[in-house]
Amino acid sequence: MEGGDDGRALGWRLVKAVLLAEGGVLTVEEIPAPPADGWALVATKAAGVCGTELHFLDGMIPPPHPQFVLGHEISGIVLDAPAGSTVSVGDRVAVYNFVGCGACHWCRTGRMSICRDPVGQLGFSLDGGFRDVVRVPAANLVPLPDEVSFETAAVLACSGMSAVHATRLAGVGLGSTAVVNGVGGVGLSVVQVARAAGARVIAVADSEAKAALAKELGAAEAIVLEDYDTLPDRIRDLTGGALADFFFELVGIEATIRAGIRSLGPDGCFAFIGYTGDSLSIHPVELILSEIRIVSSVAAARQDLETAIRLAADDRLRVHIDTRYPIDDISLALDRLRARQVQGRNVVVW
Numbered sequence: 463m464e465g466g467d468d469g470r471a472l473g474w475r476l477v478k479a480v481l482l483a484e485g486g487v488l489t490v491e492e493i494p495a496p497p498a499d500g501w502a503l504v505a506t507k508a509a510g511v512c513g514t515e516l517h518f519l520d521g522m523i524p525p526p527h528p529q530f531v532l533g534h535e536i537s538g539i540v541l542d543a544p545a546g547s548t549v550s551v552g553d554r555v556a557v558y559n560f561v562g563c564g565a566c567h568w569c570r571t572g573r574m575s576i577c578r579d580p581v582g583q584l585g586f587s588l589d590g591g592f593r594d595v596v597r598v599p600a601a602n603l604v605p606l607p608d609e610v611s612f613e614t615a616a617v618l619a620c621s622g623m624s625a626v627h628a629t630r631l632a633g634v635g636l637g638s639t640a641v642v643n644g645v646g647g648v649g650l651s652v653v654q655v656a657r658a659a660g661a662r663v664i665a666v667a668d669s670e671a672k673a674a675l676a677k678e679l680g681a682a683e684a685i686v687l688e689d690y691d692t693l694p695d696r697i698r699d700l701t702g703g704a705l706a707d708f709f710f711e712l713v714g715i716e717a718t719i720r721a722g723i724r725s726l727g728p729d730g731c732f733a734f735i736g737y738t739g740d741s742l743s744i745h746p747v748e749l750i751l752s753e754i755r756i757v758s759s760v761a762a763a764r765q766d767l768e769t770a771i772r773l774a775a776d777d778r779l780r781v782h783i784d785t786r787y788p789i790d791d792i793s794l795a796l797d798r799l800r801a802r803q804v805q806g807r808n809v810v811v812w
Contacts, residue, residue, distance in 0.1 A: 474541075479593035480792050481529045486519040490790050493529075496589070496597040503542040504555060504598055507612035509591040510535030511787075511795045511808040512620055512647065513736075519796065522739060526587045533592030533810075534559045534585025537615035540603065547600035555603040556615040556771060557591065558623075558764045559584040575627075575761045583761075591616075592792065592810060604767050607775045614774055614781040617647060617807045620761070622770030622779060624735060625651035627762035629659055632708050632733045636660030639701055643722055644668075644712030644736060645676040645684075647781075647807035651770075652710050652735070653681050654779050661708065664700055666693065668802065675805055679780060690721035697725040705730065712736035720744055726754050734758040782806030 474495035481489050496503065515532055517523045536557035543549050561581040562574035569577050582588035584598065606615050625648060634640055640661040642652045653663050657680040665676035665684040673684035685696050697706055705727035711719055714736040723732055723744060732754060749756070773779035784804045787795045788811070795808040 474595050477594035478789055479531050480533065480789060482518055482525050482532055483529060486521060488519070488532075488793055488796075490792065493531075493593070495595055496593075498542055498544075498597065500544055501597050502540060502544065502547065502549065502600040502603060504536070504538040504557065504596050504603070505541050505812070506536060506591050506594060506596055507538040507812050508536075508616035509533045509810045510616045510620055510647070511792070511799060511810060513799065514585075515796055516800055523586070526582075531589035531591075531593050532585055533590035534583065535616045535620040536584065536591030536596055536598075537606065537612045537619065538591075538596070538812075541595065543600050543603075549600055549603045549605065553603070554606040554608075554612070554615075556606055556619045556767060557584065557596070557598050558602040558604055558767050559586075559590075559619065560761065560764075561588065561599055561602065572763045572765055574763060592789065594812065602764070604764065604771060606771065609775045610771055613783050613786065613809045613811065615771065616809055617781040617783070618651075618770040618774060618779070619767060621647040621651045621807065622655075622774065622781070623762035623767035624648050624759065625655040625779075626766040626769045626773075628652060628710060628733050628735050628757075628759035629655045630766070631757050631759050632710070632731045634659040634661050634708055638662070638707040639664065639704070640708040640710065641666060641697060641706045641722070641725060642676070642681070642710045642712065643718055645672050645681075646712065646804065648735060649710070649712040650676060650679055650782060650806060651779065652712070654679055655770075655773070656708070656710070657681075658773060658778050664697065664706070672805055675782060679782070690717045693721040694724040701727075707731065708733065710735060714738040714740065716740045716742055723748060723754060726752065728752045729755070731755045731757055784808050786811045 562569040562577035665681035667673040
């Protein structure tokens with residue numbers, strides 16, 4: 463069936479959804495099925511639980527409207543698609559969550575995540591995927607090969623594509639040394655993508671279990687530490703005094719950022735991915751004397767998601783699922799994430 467009017471035409475009158483109310487309160491409720499209105503409808507099969515959700519709960523990112531539906535890491539099955547779409551009913555898909563204007567320089571050159579006049583982003587400014595059925599532009603649906611599970615695809619739709627995008631922006635290449643600080647869902651993907659690009663990877667973790675997982679997924683070495691003042695010396699020892707060529711920052715607090723910059727050798731590149739409410743105070747000379755580059759990376763382009771899916775299909779990018787939760791247990795998934803108890807990613811499944 464193509465061109466259906468809305469979710470009700472497909473037998474969905476109500477859908478279960480995770481709603482964010484004022485003050486960071488989450489509820490799971492039944493709401494009307496979304497109308498298609500020229501977009502596709504996807505039956506959600508998996509949705510990753512990201513640290514960004516905690517930023518919403520903590521008020522760092524304000525929701526666009528009351529009773530907002532969270533969830534930006536989405537995969538599922540196409541229920542309905544407009545005539546002329548490149549996807550069909552029944553297709554397995556991952557959802558690229560940025561909806562650009564489609565006309566600006568950045569959209570036309572494949573960098574929708576920095577569109578200056580976007581329609582929005584699913585799970586950020588547009589209702590997201592923590593619900594049974596999600597409304598998505600058909601052009602944002604990326605077909606999934608049979609080798610890639612829905613759970614893997616959902617995580618790739620944030621962690622995987624973000625890792626590919628940041629690695630490309632930084633310019634990681636053969637024979638380089640890349641440090642990945644913070645090996646949660648995104649960090650573990652960066653470890654694997656940087657290795658696929660030809661780098662020797664050093665992971666920095668906050669527990670022995672996470673360090674072991676990073677090494678299992680391709681890190682040459684893994685450091686466990688609490689005092690980041692010691693990190694530059696640790697990196698110097700592991701690189702024979704050369705320090706790192708690339709430093710990928712996933713934690714985003716001032717101490718880790720400063721330590722990362724000091725862990726770079728000449729012409730090193732510091733890549734911002736993770737963030738908190740912290741700012742950075744550092745003297746410019748620490749950047750100038752070694753000609754250090756700073757790159758910031760916001761999510762990804764659609765082609766980065768396509769690349770992440772190809773890498774996963776080839777078993778070169780693996781997703782570690784910590785726990786699968788039903789939608790009613792979303793608060794438990796988020797509580798464990800806040801407590802730093804998650805190795806890899808928690809995923810809500812249908």
